[in-house]
Amino acid sequence: MVLDKLGNSLKKSIRKIAGSGRIDEEAVDELTRDIQRSLLKSDVDVKLVKNLTDQIKERALEKKPKGANPREHVVKIVYEELVKIVGEGGAPPIESxxxxxxxxxxxxxxxxxxxxxxxxxxxxxxxxxxxxxxxxxxxxxxxxxxxxxxxxxxxxxxxxxxxxxxxxxxxxxxxxxxxxxxxxxxxxxxxxxxxxxxxxxxxxxxxxxxxxxxxxxxxxxxxxxxxxxxxxxxxxxxxxxxxxxxxxxxxxxxxxxxxxxxxxxxxxxxxxxxxxxxxxEGFISRLLGMGDLEKLIQRAEERLEEDEMDMEAMMKGDLTLKDVYKQLESINKLGPLNKVMNMLPMGGAQLPDDAMDVTKEKMEKYKIIMDSMTSEELENPNIIGDSRIQRIVKGSGTNREDVKELLEYHKMMKKLMKQMRGRRGPMEKMMKKFKR
Ligand SMILES: Nc1nc2c(ncn2[C@@H]2O[C@H](COP(=O)(O)OP(=O)(O)OP(=O)(O)O)[C@@H](O)[C@H]2O)c(=O)[nH]1
Ligand SMILES: [Mg+2]
Missing domain, CATH: 3.40.50.300 (P-loop containing nucleotide triphosphate hydrolases)
Structure with a gap:
């Protein structure tokens, strides 16, 4: 393949955004910076590079057309803008x-x-x-x-x-x-x-x-x-x-x-x-490995669809421990909870200081504890009394404090979700953010 270096570095940048969880300004910035670097290295004129990356940035952050998913949207923009800067083809007709x-x-x-x-x-x-x-x-x-x-x-x-x-x-x-x-x-x-x-x-x-x-x-x-x-x-x-x-x-x-x-x-x-x-078109498509990219985007979308479902669980007013379990899994994919939450308009919902202080290890521990609970307990944590706690501690190899902490965490999340429910505006924005 020709232009190996350029192709590989462009592929890498696009793959990064195609497989990423969120497509926000930061991600697009990083993408355009990467593309800029690759093109300059390949001796593309500075002005052309600047125009191209401005275009990508502007279009990528615009509202995406209905039906398109955000990854596809961005990848398509990069592809189209690259096609634009190489201009049209001019092969002669097949005639005398x-x-x-x-x-x-x-x-x-x-x-x-x-x-x-x-x-x-x-x-x-x-x-x-x-x-x-x-x-x-x-x-x-x-x-x-x-x-x-x-x-x-x-x-x-x-x-x-x-x-x-x-x-x-x-x-x-x-x-x-x-x-x-x-x-x-x-x-x-x-x-x-x-x-x-x-x-x-x-x-x-x-x-x-x-x-x-x-x-x-x-x-x-x-x-x-x-x-x-x-x-x-x-x-x-x-x-x-x-x-x-x-x-x-x-x-x-x-x-x-x-x-x-x-x-x-x-x-x-x-x-x-x-x-x-x-x-x-064919040239840029090969350069970027568009065929493979389609598969990658599809996979990212499938993964995100799962997340979306989990987010719906998260917004449920009647939050069970099963929902908490799903939440923890989603958060694992999206990034640290505090980072996720910081991006949301909380609409005045009061968040305890340590609410977001859930480390990865803790999340893992919570999941292990929940694995030792019965389905009934997960659906209705209120029934978990001392004797059940004892059994769960034994089954999960943790201790009383851990289990109690999880139960507290569940209560806190339930309260938080209740606070956020009913604030339609912020809620919708939040859901939309997660869906991006
Ligand atoms: N790798 C590679 N080498 C090429 C390509 N095109 C031409 N060459 C090589 O470049 C060298 C010069 O090619 P020529 O076709 O002789 O160039 P020219 O313009 O006719 O040269 P003059 O007649 O001396 O002006 C030769 O060694 C070719 O094999 C190409 O697309 N890729
Ligand atoms: Mg010659």
Whole structure:
């Protein structure tokens, strides 16, 4: 997979929020910070990163649409915003056309020419390749070999130095091909000579499509390069190559969205088939591992549904010890009780200072004690007198004080729930918070 580093770090952040119990401002903040860090590391432009994370934050904290669950909602937003910053795909239609490949030295033009030819061939088109590089010795041999590999008719003139005439001859010779792809020479930079040559070739060919081939390792530098080629000769799209071998791929991918052109293809390796149409949605979906994420979200939702049921028990006025047991289990999943409670509008309900002072160990102990109680006792704790306490102590391996403490805790919670009941506003808010 390409963009491994970026993909892995994005996956990690999204997984974190997809599996988390609550999606609140804090969680979203953390998510956007994580995403920011990953994108910057991948050389995405600072301004783009800032816009993206602002968008995610704003949208994630908005009201979620009916029916969507909060995890899905956030993950979908991240996905959509990432799709947005890589822009649209711009692959050419599968129809007769001449295509000119342009680009700086070593950007991958010759390799891409053969890959592109192979791509069209696989779509059922008749394709020919023309070597329009009379500048670099070896260019002819290179394309010839590559075209043999993918079984594509090839035209080139080994000793020639007039590139325009070579291309003219090539177009004539390959006249019966539906698609003709012309590889050109690269220069070290976009210098006068290169511009002149590109213009001359263009006059001869008048290609339907001109693609600029750019090495992904220049990262966000893609933006300036695409712009200057666009200005000098005009381009119909960009092909980003070597995205498999750079940590800066994120920058390269996103930079094109800031120009007037689009990414048509990605080169993902040296082999002919390591080449793909740029499909932003598919690409981001793979990058984030959306298929697996769906499963993760589902699991988180199932877990939360259980919690919701337990919360209903919690709100029951007639709180039994069975409900307390469920509460303790829910709280275990949601976080420390005092933290949970602090987030709630208590609507003036008086909370004893030590009410929330239930440690994890204590909760465990309470559960052990309750495991030694009969169903009847759990339903109706009032019947628990001295002799029952003695039996429970023995059965649970605890002591009298522990059992009494639990009974006190139950009474306190029951009172608290009663206080909160009837305050419809705060209650509803509380339930809603738990449901998020
Ligand atoms: N890993 C990887 N290597 C690539 C990819 N595309 C091209 N290359 C390699 O990059 C090197 C340069 O590729 P060329 O196709 O010769 O580049 P060029 O733009 O034609 O170079 P000049 O003709 O000299 O300007 C070669 O070693 C290719 O195998 C790609 O997508 N991934
Ligand atoms: Mg070349």
């Amino acid at each position: 056309q001449d295509i000119l490949l342009l680009g700086l030295q070593g950007s991958g033009k010759t390799t891409t020419a053969s890959k592109l030819a192979n791509y069209f061939k696989n779509k059922g088109m008749k394709v020919g390749l023309i070597c329009g590089d009379t500048y670099r010795p070896g260019a002819y041999e290179q394309l010839k070999t590559l075209s043999q590999k993918v079984a594509i008719p090839f035209y080139g003139e080994e000793e020639a130095d007039d590139v325009v005439s070579v291309i003219k001859n090539g177009l004539e010779t390959l006249n019966d091909q539906e698609i003709r792809i012309i590889d050109t020479a690269g220069r070290h930079s976009l210098e006068e000579e290169l511009i002149k040559e590109m213009k001359e070739i263009e006059k001869t060919v008048s290609p339907e499509n001109k693609y600029l081939v750019i090495d992904a390792s220049i990262g966000k530098g893609v933006k300036e390069q695409a712009k200057s080629f666009e200005k000098a000769v005009g381009i119909d799209g960009v092909i980003i190559t070597k995205i498999d071998g750079t940590a800066k791929g994120g920058g390269a991918l996103t930079a094109v969205s800031e120009t007037n052109t689009k990414i048509a293809f990605l080169g993902t390796g040296e082999k002919p088939e390591e080449f793909e149409e740029f499909d932003p």
